[in-house]
Amino acid sequence: xxxxxxxxxxxxxxxxxxxxxxxxxxxxxxxxxxxxxxxxxxxxxxxxxxxxxxxxxxxxxxxxxxxxxxxxxxxxxxxxxxxxxxxxxxxxxxxxxxxxxxxxxxxxxxxxx
Amino acid sequence: xxxxxxxxxxxxxxxxxxxxxxxxxxxxxxxxxxxxxxxxxxxxxxxxxxxxxxxxxxxxxxxxxxxxxxxxxxxxxxxxxxxxxxxxxxxxxxxxxxxxxxxxxxxxxxxxxxxx
Numbered sequence: 001x002x003x004x005x006x007x008x009x010x011x012x013x014x015x016x017x018x019x020x021x022x023x024x025x026x027x028x029x030x031x032x033x034x035x036x037x038x039x040x041x042x043x044x045x046x047x048x049x050x051x052x053x054x055x056x057x058x059x060x061x062x063x064x065x066x067x068x069x070x071x072x073x074x075x076x077x078x079x080x081x082x083x084x085x086x087x088x089x090x091x092x093x094x095x096x097x098x099x100x101x102x103x104x105x106x107x108x109x110x111x112x113x
Numbered sequence: 114x115x116x117x118x119x120x121x122x123x124x125x126x127x128x129x130x131x132x133x134x135x136x137x138x139x140x141x142x143x144x145x146x147x148x149x150x151x152x153x154x155x156x157x158x159x160x161x162x163x164x165x166x167x168x169x170x171x172x173x174x175x176x177x178x179x180x181x182x183x184x185x186x187x188x189x190x191x192x193x194x195x196x197x198x199x200x201x202x203x204x205x206x207x208x209x210x211x212x213x214x215x216x217x218x219x220x221x222x223x224x225x226x227x228x229x
Contacts, residue, residue: 004156032215041122043220051216089157099214100147103157 002026004092006104013080013111020076021107023090027071031093034101035064035075038087047075047088080111115141117209119221126197126228134192134224136207142187143209143219148180151204160205163190197228 005024013019025033032051036044048057053068061078077084087108091101116139126132136146144165149157161182163169169182179201181193194201205224211217 001158034218041222043117043222046218049216091157093215098162099145099210100159100162101157101208101218102159103149105154105156 002092002094002097002102004090004102004104006088006090006107008107009105010108011110013109015080015082015111015113017080017111018076018078019080019109020074021088021109023073023075023104025071025073025090025092025102026094027068029094029096030068030071031095031097033066033073034089034091034093035073036089036091038089038106044089077109080109082111082113085109085111115139115209115211115217115219117143117207117219117221119207119224121224122222123225124227126226128198128228129196131193131195132197132226134194134205134207134226136190136192136209136221138188138209138219141209141211141219143190144187145210145214146184146190147208147210148182148190148192149206149208151206157206161192194226197226199228202226202228 035047038044048064050066055066063076066073087106089106091103118137146163148160151157160175161169161171163182163184171177184190207221209219
């Protein structure tokens, strides 16, 4: 079991605010880091899969960065909207995982109008 | 993206009964399916790995005789919770590997099991 930590546990912001979450993980044997957006009663939706140190990926108002040497990734949401309310999960793959994911507990985001 | 359909989404059963959870890959062949569970305020934890046509491998602390996994076809994997007890109440979710393992993962919608 790999220790993947996410912070904060929950977050409540106003519409229009920008926000960011952290995922920290053991850096040894790193293979990939996944970010998911998860709404209740739905399948987790893949946001990003990051593999390279220094990688930065963007999808609309959401972006993510990766530092594999120090073992952390940031997820940023610019100009939060109520529809961004969800739980954001990060999950680590390392070369010993056999393609099974090691999840953090998630960050629960609530965006109010 | 690929779709994995998981049923039921919610089930309540009596203690001592068995419950079957199904995961189907609708538009691709899933040779490998992972089963996770999540207890309140905890992370999703891997229970077992199921490979089509072979026995599942279970994580430490997961009883293979209690959580029966069958992956008899490339599109269907089932998890049966046998003789369920209240401590088995949890959220169970399946994940299939895509054609690019490590960078593709497709999840079911999850099953909320409550044992009374």
